[in-house]
Amino acid sequence: MIYLYNRKKRIAIILSGIALGFFINYIFPLGAKDYDHQFLLTFGYIGFRDYPLLIITFTKWIMPQILIVYFMGNYFEESILTNLNMILSRTNKVKKLLMYSSINIFIITVIYCISLFVGSAIYSLIILGDFSISVEIIQQMFVMMLYLYLVLLLINNISIIIKPAHAVFVVFLIEVVIFILIKLSFDGFLNIASLHWFIPLRVLFYYNEKFCINNEPTGFLIILAIVIIFYLGSRIVEKRDVL
Amino acid sequence: MFYKEVFKINTIHLNDVSKRIKKEYVLRNINLTFNEGCIYGLHGINGSGKTMLLRAISGLIKPTEGTVSINEKILHKDIDFPESIGVLIETPDFWRNYTAIEVLSSLGRIKKIVSEDDIINALNRVGLEPRDKRTIKKFSLGMKQRLGIAQAIMEKPKILLLDEPTNALDKSGISLIEEIIKEESSRGTIIIIASHNTHDLSNCDSLIEIENGYII
Numbered sequence: 162m163i164y165l166y167n168r169k170k171r172i173a174i175i176l177s178g179i180a181l182g183f184f185i186n187y188i189f190p191l192g193a194k195d196y197d198h199q200f201l202l203t204f205g206y207i208g209f210r211d212y213p214l215l216i217i218t219f220t221k222w223i224m225p226q227i228l229i230v231y232f233m234g235n236y237f238e239e240s241i242l243t244n245l246n247m248i249l250s251r252t253n254k255v256k257k258l259l260m261y262s263s264i265n266i267f268i269i270t271v272i273y274c275i276s277l278f279v280g281s282a283i284y285s286l287i288i289l290g291d292f293s294i295s296v297e298i299i300q301q302m303f304v305m306m307l308y309l310y311l312v313l314l315l316i317n318n319i320s321i322i323i324k325p326a327h328a329v330f331v332v333f334l335i336e337v338v339i340f341i342l343i344k345l346s347f348d349g350f351l352n353i354a355s356l357h358w359f360i361p362l363r364v365l366f367y368y369n370e371k372f373c374i375n376n377e378p379t380g381f382l383i384i385l386a387i388v389i390i391f392y393l394g395s396r397i398v399e400k401r402d403v404l
Numbered sequence: 405m406f407y408k409e410v411f412k413i414n415t416i417h418l419n420d421v422s423k424r425i426k427k428e429y430v431l432r433n434i435n436l437t438f439n440e441g442c443i444y445g446l447h448g449i450n451g452s453g454k455t456m457l458l459r460a461i462s463g464l465i466k467p468t469e470g471t472v473s474i475n476e477k478i479l480h481k482d483i484d485f486p487e488s489i490g491v492l493i494e495t496p497d498f499w500r501n502y503t504a505i506e507v508l509s510s511l512g513r514i515k516k517i518v519s520e521d522d523i524i525n526a527l528n529r530v531g532l533e534p535r536d537k538r539t540i541k542k543f544s545l546g547m548k549q550r551l552g553i554a555q556a557i558m559e560k561p562k563i564l565l566l567d568e569p570t571n572a573l574d575k576s577g578i579s580l581i582e583e584i585i586k587e588e589s590s591r592g593t594i595i596i597i598a599s600h601n602t603h604d605l606s607n608c609d610s611l612i613e614i615e616n617g618y619i620i
Contacts, residue, residue, distance in 0.1 A: 167501050243497040246464055247555055250491040251514040253484035399484075402425070403464035 174232050174269060175276045181228055182280020186288075189217050196285040197298045203281060204305055207340070209347040219340060223333075226312055229273050235325040236266055237317040245403050256395040263391060266313050274306040300380075307383045314387055318394035321401070414440035414475060414562045414594050421460055421470035423617075430456045432617040434470070438594045440562070443585060445605030446598040448614035454598035455493060457614065458565045461596065462491050474563070489563040490556035495549050495571055500541040504551050505534050511555050518558050526558035527551075531580050545572035553581060557588060564588055564595045570604050582607060 186193075186203055193199030203221055208214035240262055241248060252258060286292050312332060319328035345351040416438040423431040431453050438444055446454045459465045460472055463485040472479040474486045498507050504527060512518040524534045530550040540548065549572050556564060566585075570578045585607065589595055599605055613620045 169501075239499070244499070246459075246462070246491055246493050247496060247511060248514065249464060249485055250462055250489050251511065251559075402466060403459065404425075 170232060171269070171272070174229070174273050177228055177232075178225075178273045178276025179280035179283070181224060182277040182282075183284045184280075185221055185224055186281060186284040189221055190288075191218075193285075193289065195289060195291045196282060196293055197295050199285050199289065200278075200281060200298050200301065204277075205301055207343075209344055215340075215344065223336070225273075225277055226309060226333075229270065229309055229313060230316060230329055232273075233266055233269055233313050234316050234329050235320065236313075237262060238320050238325050240265075242321065245398075249403060255398045259391065259395045259398065262317075263314060266317065267310055270306060270310045270313060274302065274309060278302060304380050304383070307380060307387070311383050311387055311390070314390050314394075318390050318397075321394055321397050414592065416461060416563065416594060417473045417476075418461070419471045419473070421467045421472060423456060423460060423465060424468040430617050431460060431467070434460075434617075434619055436612065436619065438596060440592045440594050441589060442609045443589050443595045443597065443607060445608030445611045446596060446614060447600070447602060447605055447611060448598075449600055452614045453617040454600075454614055455567050456617070458491075458493055458567050458596065458598055461563075462486065462489055462493070462565055464491075464493075486563055488559070488561045489565065490559065490561035491565050492552045492556045492569060493565070493567045495545060496552045496555075498540045498548065498551065501539050503537060503539055504532055504543075504547075504554075505536075507540065507551065508555055508558060512558065515559060522558055522560075526554040529557070529580070529584055530554045531577065546574060546577060549573055550577060550580075553584065557584060560591065562593055564593050565598075566595070567598045568600070568604075569597060570599070570601070 186199060191202040191206070193202050202218075204225065206218050207222055208218045237259075241258065248258065249255075282292050316325065316328045316332050319331060323331075342351060416436075418434050418436045421431055421434040422429060434457065446457060448454050456465065460467055463472075463479045463483075466480050471481070474483065477483045479486070499510070502510065505523060508518075508523045508526065509520070512523055527534045530553050532547065532550050532554065540551075543551070549569070553566070553569060556566065569581050569585075573581065585595055585597070597605060597608065605611060
Protein backbone atom coordinates (compact mmCIF):
# COMPACT_ATOMS: atom_id res chain seq x y z
CA MET A 162 0.00 0.00 0.00
CA ILE A 163 0.97 3.61 -0.41
CA TYR A 164 3.25 4.84 2.32
CA LEU A 165 4.74 8.28 2.00
CA TYR A 166 8.17 7.89 3.47
CA ASN A 167 9.70 11.26 3.90
CA ARG A 168 12.57 11.33 6.35
CA LYS A 169 13.10 15.10 6.18
CA LYS A 170 9.47 15.76 7.03
CA ARG A 171 9.53 13.34 9.93
CA ILE A 172 12.67 14.94 11.37
CA ALA A 173 11.07 18.38 10.93
CA ILE A 174 7.98 17.17 12.83
CA ILE A 175 10.09 15.81 15.71
CA LEU A 176 12.29 18.90 16.01
CA SER A 177 9.46 21.40 15.72
CA GLY A 178 7.42 19.37 18.23
CA ILE A 179 10.25 19.52 20.77
CA ALA A 180 10.80 23.24 20.09
CA LEU A 181 7.10 24.03 20.45
CA GLY A 182 6.82 21.97 23.65
CA PHE A 183 9.68 24.00 25.13
CA PHE A 184 8.93 27.51 23.87
CA ILE A 185 5.18 27.43 24.46
CA ASN A 186 6.01 27.15 28.17
CA TYR A 187 8.88 29.60 27.97
CA ILE A 188 6.86 32.35 26.25
CA PHE A 189 3.65 31.90 28.26
CA PRO A 190 4.61 30.67 31.75
CA LEU A 191 1.50 30.33 33.89
CA GLY A 192 3.16 29.64 37.21
CA ALA A 193 3.27 25.86 37.26
CA LYS A 194 4.68 24.09 40.32
CA ASP A 195 5.65 20.73 38.86
CA TYR A 196 5.54 18.85 35.55
CA ASP A 197 2.00 17.51 36.07
CA HIS A 198 0.69 20.98 36.77
CA GLN A 199 2.69 22.46 33.91
CA PHE A 200 1.32 19.86 31.48
CA LEU A 201 -2.26 20.69 32.42
CA LEU A 202 -1.63 24.43 32.19
CA THR A 203 0.02 24.04 28.80
CA PHE A 204 -2.07 21.46 27.01
CA GLY A 205 -5.11 21.05 29.19
CA TYR A 206 -6.23 24.44 30.42
CA ILE A 207 -8.44 27.06 28.89
CA GLY A 208 -9.02 29.99 31.23
CA PHE A 209 -12.46 31.46 30.75
CA ARG A 210 -12.17 33.94 33.62
CA ASP A 211 -11.15 36.90 31.45
CA TYR A 212 -10.25 37.52 27.83
CA PRO A 213 -6.44 37.99 28.16
CA LEU A 214 -6.21 34.65 29.98
CA LEU A 215 -8.56 33.04 27.47
CA ILE A 216 -6.47 34.26 24.53
CA ILE A 217 -3.18 33.07 26.06
CA THR A 218 -4.49 29.66 27.10
CA PHE A 219 -6.37 29.17 23.85
CA THR A 220 -3.18 30.01 21.93
CA LYS A 221 -1.26 27.45 23.99
CA TRP A 222 -3.99 24.91 23.33
CA ILE A 223 -4.32 25.51 19.58
CA MET A 224 -0.63 25.89 18.66
CA PRO A 225 0.17 22.13 18.77
CA GLN A 226 -2.81 21.57 16.47
CA ILE A 227 -1.74 24.22 13.99
CA LEU A 228 1.77 22.79 13.78
CA ILE A 229 0.75 19.19 13.11
CA VAL A 230 -1.98 20.30 10.70
CA TYR A 231 0.68 22.29 8.81
CA PHE A 232 2.67 19.10 8.30
CA MET A 233 -0.07 16.51 7.95
CA GLY A 234 -3.28 18.37 7.04
CA ASN A 235 -2.98 17.48 3.36
CA TYR A 236 -1.77 13.90 3.82
CA PHE A 237 -4.76 12.27 2.10
CA GLU A 238 -4.48 14.68 -0.80
CA GLU A 239 -0.73 14.24 -1.08
CA SER A 240 -0.72 10.45 -0.76
CA ILE A 241 -4.00 9.36 -2.34
CA LEU A 242 -6.27 11.98 -3.85
CA THR A 243 -3.93 13.53 -6.43
CA ASN A 244 -3.08 10.08 -7.76
CA LEU A 245 -6.44 8.45 -7.24
CA ASN A 246 -6.90 7.27 -10.83
CA MET A 247 -3.54 5.46 -10.80
CA ILE A 248 -4.29 3.92 -7.41
CA LEU A 249 -7.88 2.91 -8.11
CA SER A 250 -6.87 1.28 -11.39
CA ARG A 251 -4.79 -1.08 -9.21
CA THR A 252 -7.05 -1.74 -6.25
CA ASN A 253 -10.69 -1.46 -5.32
CA LYS A 254 -9.98 -1.85 -1.63
CA VAL A 255 -10.65 1.77 -0.79
CA LYS A 256 -11.30 1.09 2.90
CA LYS A 257 -7.97 -0.70 3.25
CA LEU A 258 -6.22 2.10 1.37
CA LEU A 259 -7.67 4.79 3.64
CA MET A 260 -7.00 2.66 6.70
CA TYR A 261 -3.30 2.44 5.85
CA SER A 262 -3.12 6.19 5.34
CA SER A 263 -5.03 6.78 8.58
CA ILE A 264 -2.59 4.51 10.43
CA ASN A 265 0.30 6.49 8.94
CA ILE A 266 -1.28 9.70 10.24
CA PHE A 267 -1.71 8.08 13.66
CA ILE A 268 1.94 7.02 13.80
CA ILE A 269 3.06 10.55 12.93
CA THR A 270 0.66 11.99 15.53
CA VAL A 271 2.14 9.73 18.22
CA ILE A 272 5.69 10.72 17.23
CA TYR A 273 4.70 14.39 17.26
CA CYS A 274 2.98 14.20 20.66
CA ILE A 275 5.96 12.43 22.22
CA SER A 276 8.18 15.21 20.82
CA LEU A 277 5.87 17.85 22.32
CA PHE A 278 5.91 16.15 25.72
CA VAL A 279 9.69 15.81 25.57
CA GLY A 280 10.04 19.54 24.78
CA SER A 281 7.73 20.36 27.65
CA ALA A 282 9.64 18.00 29.97
CA ILE A 283 12.94 19.66 29.03
CA TYR A 284 11.47 23.03 30.08
CA SER A 285 10.18 21.52 33.31
CA LEU A 286 13.57 20.00 34.12
CA ILE A 287 15.47 23.21 33.39
CA ILE A 288 13.11 25.79 34.87
CA LEU A 289 11.12 23.90 37.52
CA GLY A 290 13.75 21.26 38.27
CA ASP A 291 11.03 18.62 38.29
CA PHE A 292 9.92 15.76 36.13
CA SER A 293 7.41 13.72 38.04
CA ILE A 294 4.54 12.27 36.10
CA SER A 295 1.29 10.84 37.43
CA VAL A 296 -1.04 8.23 35.93
CA GLU A 297 -3.72 10.91 35.39
CA ILE A 298 -1.34 12.95 33.29
CA ILE A 299 -0.41 9.91 31.19
CA GLN A 300 -4.15 9.39 30.60
CA GLN A 301 -4.45 13.07 29.72
CA MET A 302 -1.55 12.74 27.26
CA PHE A 303 -3.30 9.80 25.66
CA VAL A 304 -6.55 11.75 25.29
CA MET A 305 -4.67 14.73 23.85
CA MET A 306 -2.98 12.43 21.35
CA LEU A 307 -6.36 10.98 20.35
CA TYR A 308 -7.83 14.44 20.05
CA LEU A 309 -5.02 15.68 17.79
CA TYR A 310 -5.50 12.55 15.69
CA LEU A 311 -9.23 13.23 15.50
CA VAL A 312 -8.58 16.77 14.25
CA LEU A 313 -6.11 15.53 11.62
CA LEU A 314 -8.38 12.72 10.48
CA LEU A 315 -11.34 15.08 10.26
CA ILE A 316 -9.37 17.60 8.17
CA ASN A 317 -8.02 14.88 5.87
CA ASN A 318 -11.43 13.30 5.39
CA ILE A 319 -13.10 16.65 4.70
CA SER A 320 -10.34 17.27 2.13
CA ILE A 321 -11.86 14.40 0.11
CA ILE A 322 -14.72 16.79 -0.67
CA ILE A 323 -13.12 20.25 -0.47
CA LYS A 324 -9.59 21.64 -0.66
CA PRO A 325 -7.37 20.85 2.38
CA ALA A 326 -6.94 24.56 3.19
CA HIS A 327 -10.72 24.96 3.30
CA ALA A 328 -11.03 21.81 5.42
CA VAL A 329 -8.54 23.28 7.92
CA PHE A 330 -10.57 26.49 8.03
CA VAL A 331 -13.83 24.57 8.62
CA VAL A 332 -12.40 22.48 11.48
CA PHE A 333 -10.71 25.40 13.25
CA LEU A 334 -13.84 27.49 12.82
CA ILE A 335 -15.89 24.75 14.52
CA GLU A 336 -13.42 24.73 17.41
CA VAL A 337 -13.50 28.51 17.79
CA VAL A 338 -17.31 28.54 17.70
CA ILE A 339 -17.38 25.87 20.41
CA PHE A 340 -15.11 27.98 22.59
CA ILE A 341 -17.20 31.10 21.99
CA LEU A 342 -20.30 29.16 23.04
CA ILE A 343 -18.56 27.90 26.19
CA LYS A 344 -17.37 31.43 27.01
CA LEU A 345 -20.90 32.78 26.55
CA SER A 346 -22.19 29.99 28.76
CA PHE A 347 -19.47 30.74 31.34
CA ASP A 348 -20.41 34.46 31.36
CA GLY A 349 -24.08 33.62 31.76
CA PHE A 350 -25.20 34.83 28.34
CA LEU A 351 -26.18 31.35 27.27
CA ASN A 352 -28.03 28.95 29.43
CA ILE A 353 -26.36 25.76 28.27
CA ALA A 354 -24.94 24.63 31.56
CA SER A 355 -24.09 21.14 30.35
CA LEU A 356 -22.49 22.27 27.08
CA HIS A 357 -18.91 21.73 28.24
CA TRP A 358 -19.71 18.16 29.25
CA PHE A 359 -20.97 17.16 25.86
CA ILE A 360 -18.08 18.42 23.80
CA PRO A 361 -15.07 16.13 23.60
CA LEU A 362 -12.83 19.18 23.77
CA ARG A 363 -13.78 19.74 27.38
CA VAL A 364 -11.34 17.23 28.83
CA LEU A 365 -8.44 19.28 27.71
CA PHE A 366 -9.19 22.33 29.74
CA TYR A 367 -10.52 23.13 33.13
CA TYR A 368 -13.68 24.88 33.87
CA ASN A 369 -14.84 27.09 36.70
CA GLU A 370 -11.31 26.87 38.10
CA LYS A 371 -11.79 23.15 38.64
CA PHE A 372 -10.08 20.48 36.60
CA CYS A 373 -12.58 18.68 34.44
CA ILE A 374 -10.82 15.45 33.74
CA ASN A 375 -13.02 12.61 32.79
CA ASN A 376 -10.85 10.75 30.36
CA GLU A 377 -12.67 7.47 29.97
CA PRO A 378 -15.93 8.71 28.39
CA THR A 379 -14.03 11.35 26.42
CA GLY A 380 -11.53 8.85 25.09
CA PHE A 381 -14.46 6.65 24.13
CA LEU A 382 -16.25 9.57 22.43
CA ILE A 383 -13.14 10.48 20.46
CA ILE A 384 -12.56 6.86 19.36
CA LEU A 385 -16.22 6.64 18.32
CA ALA A 386 -15.86 9.88 16.33
CA ILE A 387 -12.68 8.52 14.68
CA VAL A 388 -14.50 5.33 13.61
CA ILE A 389 -17.46 7.31 12.22
CA ILE A 390 -15.19 9.72 10.32
CA PHE A 391 -13.18 6.83 8.89
CA TYR A 392 -16.36 5.04 7.77
CA LEU A 393 -17.85 8.16 6.18
CA GLY A 394 -14.56 9.04 4.46
CA SER A 395 -14.22 5.63 2.84
CA ARG A 396 -17.91 5.68 1.79
CA ILE A 397 -17.39 9.06 0.10
CA VAL A 398 -14.29 7.85 -1.78
CA GLU A 399 -16.10 4.66 -2.83
CA LYS A 400 -19.17 6.49 -4.10
CA ARG A 401 -17.69 9.61 -5.63
CA ASP A 402 -16.64 10.11 -9.24
CA VAL A 403 -12.90 10.55 -9.78
CA LEU A 404 -12.74 13.60 -12.01
CA MET B 405 -19.19 -17.53 -22.37
CA PHE B 406 -17.25 -20.75 -21.68
CA TYR B 407 -14.98 -20.03 -24.64
CA LYS B 408 -14.26 -16.54 -23.35
CA GLU B 409 -13.54 -17.77 -19.82
CA VAL B 410 -11.12 -20.43 -21.10
CA PHE B 411 -9.27 -18.29 -23.60
CA LYS B 412 -9.77 -15.02 -21.68
CA ILE B 413 -10.58 -12.93 -24.70
CA ASN B 414 -10.69 -9.29 -23.72
CA THR B 415 -13.70 -7.22 -24.62
CA ILE B 416 -15.09 -3.96 -23.39
CA HIS B 417 -18.72 -3.26 -24.11
CA LEU B 418 -20.47 0.05 -23.50
CA ASN B 419 -24.21 -0.27 -23.56
CA ASP B 420 -26.14 3.00 -23.90
CA VAL B 421 -23.80 4.82 -21.51
CA SER B 422 -24.69 8.35 -20.45
CA LYS B 423 -23.13 10.49 -17.76
CA ARG B 424 -24.58 13.63 -16.28
CA ILE B 425 -22.52 15.97 -14.09
CA LYS B 426 -24.27 18.91 -12.45
CA LYS B 427 -27.36 18.63 -14.68
CA GLU B 428 -25.22 18.59 -17.82
CA TYR B 429 -24.67 15.51 -19.96
CA VAL B 430 -21.00 14.86 -20.68
CA LEU B 431 -21.61 11.47 -22.31
CA ARG B 432 -24.78 10.54 -24.19
CA ASN B 433 -26.07 7.14 -25.27
CA ILE B 434 -22.71 5.61 -26.06
CA ASN B 435 -22.69 2.13 -27.55
CA LEU B 436 -19.23 0.78 -28.33
CA THR B 437 -17.34 -2.49 -28.32
CA PHE B 438 -13.57 -2.79 -28.00
CA ASN B 439 -11.75 -6.03 -28.79
CA GLU B 440 -8.34 -7.32 -27.80
CA GLY B 441 -5.27 -6.63 -29.88
CA CYS B 442 -6.82 -3.56 -31.49
CA ILE B 443 -5.79 0.05 -31.14
CA TYR B 444 -8.70 2.47 -30.94
CA GLY B 445 -8.38 6.18 -31.44
CA LEU B 446 -10.81 8.52 -29.75
CA HIS B 447 -10.82 11.84 -31.51
CA GLY B 448 -12.55 15.06 -30.54
CA ILE B 449 -11.95 18.64 -29.59
CA ASN B 450 -11.28 19.75 -26.00
CA GLY B 451 -14.35 19.17 -23.83
CA SER B 452 -15.96 16.74 -26.28
CA GLY B 453 -16.07 13.92 -23.69
CA LYS B 454 -12.97 11.86 -24.59
CA THR B 455 -11.51 11.85 -21.08
CA MET B 456 -14.93 11.19 -19.52
CA LEU B 457 -15.33 8.15 -21.74
CA LEU B 458 -11.94 6.83 -20.61
CA ARG B 459 -12.94 7.47 -17.00
CA ALA B 460 -16.17 5.55 -17.52
CA ILE B 461 -14.29 2.59 -19.00
CA SER B 462 -11.76 2.58 -16.16
CA GLY B 463 -14.51 2.67 -13.52
CA LEU B 464 -13.48 6.06 -12.18
CA ILE B 465 -16.94 7.50 -12.86
CA LYS B 466 -20.25 5.73 -12.58
CA PRO B 467 -22.53 6.08 -15.61
CA THR B 468 -25.81 7.84 -14.86
CA GLU B 469 -27.48 5.51 -17.37
CA GLY B 470 -26.30 2.38 -19.17
CA THR B 471 -23.56 -0.10 -18.35
CA VAL B 472 -19.88 -0.70 -19.02
CA SER B 473 -18.91 -4.36 -19.05
CA ILE B 474 -15.40 -5.78 -19.10
CA ASN B 475 -15.27 -9.41 -20.21
CA GLU B 476 -19.02 -9.57 -19.53
CA LYS B 477 -18.62 -8.36 -15.96
CA ILE B 478 -20.56 -5.17 -15.36
CA LEU B 479 -18.60 -2.32 -13.78
CA HIS B 480 -19.96 -1.05 -10.43
CA LYS B 481 -22.12 -4.17 -10.19
CA ASP B 482 -20.02 -7.30 -10.66
CA ILE B 483 -16.69 -5.51 -10.29
CA ASP B 484 -15.69 -2.05 -9.03
CA PHE B 485 -12.78 -1.58 -11.39
CA PRO B 486 -11.37 -3.54 -14.35
CA GLU B 487 -9.07 -6.29 -13.10
CA SER B 488 -6.15 -5.53 -15.41
CA ILE B 489 -5.91 -1.98 -16.64
CA GLY B 490 -3.23 0.65 -17.19
CA VAL B 491 -4.41 4.23 -17.13
CA LEU B 492 -2.89 7.54 -18.09
CA ILE B 493 -5.47 10.25 -17.70
CA GLU B 494 -4.03 13.74 -18.05
CA THR B 495 -0.45 14.34 -16.92
CA PRO B 496 -0.29 12.90 -13.39
CA ASP B 497 1.13 14.78 -10.41
CA PHE B 498 2.76 11.84 -8.60
CA TRP B 499 4.44 12.19 -5.22
CA ARG B 500 6.66 15.20 -5.49
CA ASN B 501 9.37 14.08 -3.07
CA TYR B 502 9.87 10.68 -4.64
CA THR B 503 12.22 9.62 -7.41
CA ALA B 504 10.77 7.94 -10.52
CA ILE B 505 11.70 4.46 -9.36
CA GLU B 506 10.23 5.11 -5.90
CA VAL B 507 6.94 6.23 -7.47
CA LEU B 508 6.69 3.09 -9.58
CA SER B 509 7.72 0.87 -6.66
CA SER B 510 5.03 2.44 -4.46
CA LEU B 511 2.38 1.91 -7.12
CA GLY B 512 3.72 -1.59 -7.79
CA ARG B 513 3.32 -2.51 -4.11
CA ILE B 514 -0.47 -2.17 -4.44
CA LYS B 515 -0.93 -5.18 -6.73
CA LYS B 516 2.41 -6.84 -6.04
CA ILE B 517 2.71 -8.33 -9.51
CA VAL B 518 5.75 -6.40 -10.75
CA SER B 519 9.36 -7.03 -9.88
CA GLU B 520 12.08 -4.39 -9.66
CA ASP B 521 13.30 -5.57 -13.07
CA ASP B 522 9.84 -4.91 -14.56
CA ILE B 523 9.93 -1.40 -13.13
CA ILE B 524 13.43 -0.72 -14.46
CA ASN B 525 12.36 -2.12 -17.82
CA ALA B 526 9.28 0.15 -17.91
CA LEU B 527 11.44 3.20 -17.16
CA ASN B 528 13.94 2.24 -19.85
CA ARG B 529 11.13 1.75 -22.38
CA VAL B 530 9.90 5.32 -21.91
CA GLY B 531 13.44 6.71 -22.01
CA LEU B 532 13.83 7.55 -18.32
CA GLU B 533 16.98 6.71 -16.41
CA PRO B 534 16.11 4.29 -13.55
CA ARG B 535 19.06 5.45 -11.44
CA ASP B 536 18.08 9.12 -11.71
CA LYS B 537 18.12 10.52 -8.15
CA ARG B 538 16.07 13.60 -9.00
CA THR B 539 12.69 13.82 -7.31
CA ILE B 540 9.47 14.39 -9.27
CA LYS B 541 9.36 18.08 -8.33
CA LYS B 542 12.45 18.54 -10.49
CA PHE B 543 10.90 16.68 -13.44
CA SER B 544 9.80 18.51 -16.57
CA LEU B 545 6.25 18.03 -17.90
CA GLY B 546 7.58 15.69 -20.60
CA MET B 547 9.39 13.54 -18.03
CA LYS B 548 6.23 13.32 -15.93
CA GLN B 549 4.33 12.25 -19.03
CA ARG B 550 6.90 9.51 -19.73
CA LEU B 551 6.64 8.35 -16.13
CA GLY B 552 2.86 8.34 -16.45
CA ILE B 553 3.15 6.02 -19.43
CA ALA B 554 5.67 3.83 -17.58
CA GLN B 555 3.24 3.34 -14.67
CA ALA B 556 0.45 2.49 -17.11
CA ILE B 557 2.42 -0.24 -18.89
CA MET B 558 4.60 -1.67 -16.12
CA GLU B 559 2.08 -4.30 -14.99
CA LYS B 560 1.43 -5.50 -18.57
CA PRO B 561 -2.28 -4.68 -18.41
CA LYS B 562 -4.91 -6.21 -20.69
CA ILE B 563 -6.51 -2.81 -21.19
CA LEU B 564 -4.49 0.34 -21.76
CA LEU B 565 -6.15 3.76 -21.72
CA LEU B 566 -4.03 6.69 -22.79
CA ASP B 567 -5.35 10.23 -22.67
CA GLU B 568 -3.32 12.62 -24.84
CA PRO B 569 -0.20 10.41 -24.45
CA THR B 570 2.06 12.66 -26.52
CA ASN B 571 1.36 15.76 -24.43
CA ALA B 572 4.57 17.68 -23.73
CA LEU B 573 6.70 15.03 -25.45
CA ASP B 574 9.49 15.80 -27.90
CA LYS B 575 9.94 13.96 -31.22
CA SER B 576 12.02 11.15 -29.70
CA GLY B 577 9.45 10.75 -26.94
CA ILE B 578 6.61 10.50 -29.46
CA SER B 579 8.51 7.80 -31.43
CA LEU B 580 9.10 5.85 -28.21
CA ILE B 581 5.40 6.00 -27.31
CA GLU B 582 4.38 4.85 -30.82
CA GLU B 583 6.76 1.92 -30.44
CA ILE B 584 5.37 1.04 -27.00
CA ILE B 585 1.79 1.15 -28.30
CA LYS B 586 2.68 -1.28 -31.11
CA GLU B 587 4.42 -3.64 -28.67
CA GLU B 588 1.54 -3.57 -26.20
CA SER B 589 -0.96 -4.21 -28.98
CA SER B 590 1.00 -7.25 -30.16
CA ARG B 591 0.53 -8.69 -26.65
CA GLY B 592 -3.23 -8.62 -27.22
CA THR B 593 -3.92 -5.52 -25.15
CA ILE B 594 -6.97 -3.40 -25.90
CA ILE B 595 -5.54 0.08 -26.40
CA ILE B 596 -7.69 3.20 -26.45
CA ILE B 597 -5.96 6.48 -27.17
CA ALA B 598 -7.78 9.77 -26.74
CA SER B 599 -6.42 12.79 -28.54
CA HIS B 600 -7.52 16.02 -30.19
CA ASN B 601 -4.65 15.58 -32.64
CA THR B 602 -5.34 13.23 -35.58
CA HIS B 603 -1.61 12.71 -36.11
CA ASP B 604 -1.41 10.93 -32.70
CA LEU B 605 -4.08 8.50 -33.90
CA SER B 606 -2.56 7.66 -37.28
CA ASN B 607 -1.56 4.14 -36.20
CA CYS B 608 -4.97 3.24 -34.82
CA ASP B 609 -6.98 0.34 -36.25
CA SER B 610 -10.25 2.14 -35.65
CA LEU B 611 -11.07 5.81 -35.22
CA ILE B 612 -14.00 6.98 -33.11
CA GLU B 613 -15.17 10.55 -33.37
CA ILE B 614 -16.74 12.15 -30.30
CA GLU B 615 -18.51 15.50 -30.07
CA ASN B 616 -20.51 16.98 -27.18
CA GLY B 617 -20.58 13.57 -25.53
CA TYR B 618 -22.06 11.85 -28.61
CA ILE B 619 -20.29 9.32 -30.82
CA ILE B 620 -20.67 10.58 -34.38
